[in-house]
Amino acid sequence: MNKTYGADLALLINGSWKIGEGRDSFAVIDPASGDAIGAVPLASAADLDEALAAAELGFAKWRATPAEARGALLRKAAALLRERTEQIARLLTLEQGKPIAEARGEVAGSAQLFDWCAEEATRIYGRTLVRPTGQRSMVNRQPVGPVAIFTPWNFPVYLLAKKLAAALATGCSVIAKPPEETPGCTGALVRCLTDAGLPDGVVQLVHGVPDTVSRHLIASPVIRKVSFTGSVPVGRHLMRLAADGLKRVTMELGGHAPVLVFGDCDLEKTLDMVVPQKFRNAGQVCVSPTRFFVQEGIYDRFIEGFAARTRGVTTGHGLDSGSAMGPLANVRRPGAIEALVDDAAAKGARVMAGGRRGTSGFFFEPTLLADVPDTADIMNNEPFGPVAVAASFADLDDALGKANRLPYGLAAFAFTENLRTANILGDAIEAGMVGINTFAISSADAPFGGVKDSGFGSEGGIEGMDSYLVTKAIHMA
Structure with missing residues (x-):
């Protein structure tokens, strides 16, 4: 193991960072050498059930948090990301392999995502419809609910930040399953949110065998949306799982x-x-x-x-x-x-x-x-x-x-x-x-997504926030 690796590899469930404690683990490899540099604990079924329960409770309190307060927390997390750029970039390079200059750029881009979504949190507008005197009809936008997000290893910090920023800005709670290959840098990103004051239960961070985790989370009625970035075959598989619960999905799949x-x-x-x-x-x-x-x-x-x-x-x-x-x-x-x-x-x-x-x-x-x-x-x-x-x-x-x-x-x-x-x-x-x-x-301000087999839905821009919101019409007489 690389003693200079230094990442505190752990799960985050209901505000508690959980390490080994008898859990199975996954070896983290430095791709430049092929050597193991650490091990990340994998979530058990009990861990996933605890994460689901925490996300449900976390959603109730986070959706009630004023948009200005949600935005302020995201801005603070962005500031912490910038302060910790060297630490996070080093972890990213050790785990994923990209040159350190590219890793620094990825962290900077992630901070920008948090800042942009922080501003947009206060611009989730509805509208009032024209009605006769004494009647009111309004259209409101509300958070969809707890979200399961699955992210890949090629841009582990940026792609996790892109989903987290939009979900949190709109008032959703999250269970995030980043790649096991890059647990240190993704964990460091989530620590910026908790250190910024994110309430317990609003974000859970879990690792595990991808198919086992996705099946467990998507089958739960707690999860109301699935967001995935990855390959076309896995995207199709997750869509089938989501279909049983009629869950909303965003798919950013492969390209050529x-x-x-x-x-x-x-x-x-x-x-x-x-x-x-x-x-x-x-x-x-x-x-x-x-x-x-x-x-x-x-x-x-x-x-x-x-x-x-x-x-x-x-x-x-x-x-x-x-x-x-x-x-x-x-x-x-x-x-x-x-x-x-x-x-x-x-x-x-x-x-x-x-x-x-x-x-x-x-x-x-x-x-x-x-x-x-x-x-x-x-x-x-x-x-x-x-x-x-x-x-x-x-x-x-x-x-x-x-x-x-x-x-x-x-x-x-x-x-x-x-x-x-x-x-x-x-x-x-x-x-x-x-x-x-x-x-x-x-x-940050532009939609990112594909057509045909490359998926559907957008991330980034106001279009990326729309997928975390449901539309409600309220009529009064």
């Missing part, structure tokens, strides 16, 4: 983002943008640019420039300031990426850079594949790793056909200096978010 690069773009500027973005967090980003479709006239120059820049991406432990890319998050990922690369090469793709797994830890080289056919597995299944795949297109219709071919529709990107082309792309690309000459598509 296309990038359309037109011949009129500023090629060097575009390359300088797309390569760092592709290898951010080792490509383990649901909106990572992955399928690069490049207009025929600039295709060869694009591939050459992309390959040269890819070879210059330095990999190493995330705590090393010289590392531009860290390892993949767990032992399963290098083998999965290697299989996709080998399949593409066997089907005619050219390996222009990288293509090999590391000799220690869970590393895989930054990789570019050119001339990738539609029949390659990696053209049809999200790699969720540091691999860019490229092919050419002839014209706008061809580009749109390639972009919209798959059942995914989370994010898409395009680079062009032609306004008419940009307008058409914004309308015609089938995705919940489209970035044109930018990758900045995720912010």
Whole structure:
């Protein structure tokens, strides 16, 4: 075990932090070395029942808390996040692997989410309908109730904060089940809320076997909404579980983002943008640019420039300031990426850079594949790793056909200096978010979500808060 890890790994139930005490545990691994650095306790069935009871009582008192007070607490939690940035970022890098600079940015973005939702807590407006004298009809927005939230390991702090901030601002209580791979940084985030004065029972933090925990929580009548970020198959599974209780669901599922690069773009500027973005967090980003479709006239120059820049991406432990890319998050990922690369090469793709797994830890080289056919597995299944795949297109219709071919529709990107082309792309690309000459598509005040197999519902913006609210009409005569 790494004695410098230092995280107090525990469950939080009804205001009480619970450690081992005979519970089963899950080993926490440093993905850069493959070594165990700690162990997190897993919730028992009794723990989950206690968490459900606490969430029900916590909801009763939190929904009655004035919006101004809820907002003030979220702002205090944001301030604590900023004060503790180095501690939380270090935990995040040790557990997940991303470079420390990216980890700091994730913590900063999480604080911004709390601040933004704190302000919106006071703007949950209803309306009064026009009625004859002596009659009143009002429309109110009220919190949906206790919420079960499930978050992944690629942005463990930010994605947990995104769900917590909206749920708490609207008056909901929460049972949060973050990933077992990253318990220290997620626990540190929740500690900012408790240290800010969050009442007991408003947030519970549990770890456990994902299917066991999700089945137990979603089956309970206490839970009124489920929010999940993760893979398409798991999203479908959770929706089936939620259907039995007619529970509201928000699903932010997988993507396989296309990038359309037109011949009129500023090629060097575009390359300088797309390569760092592709290898951010080792490509383990649901909106990572992955399928690069490049207009025929600039295709060869694009591939050459992309390959040269890819070879210059330095990999190493995330705590090393010289590392531009860290390892993949767990032992399963290098083998999965290697299989996709080998399949593409066997089907005619050219390996222009990288293509090999590391000799220690869970590393895989930054990789570019050119001339990738539609029949390659990696053209049809999200790699969720540091691999860019490229092919050419002839014209706008061809580009749109390639972009919209798959059942995914989370994010898409395009680079062009032609306004008419940009307008058409914004309308015609089938995705919940489209970035044109930018990758900045995720912010606290904007909705984040997909279409088709990439899920439904939004997180972020006022749209993200709507899903935690129910609408009630009150008529008086």
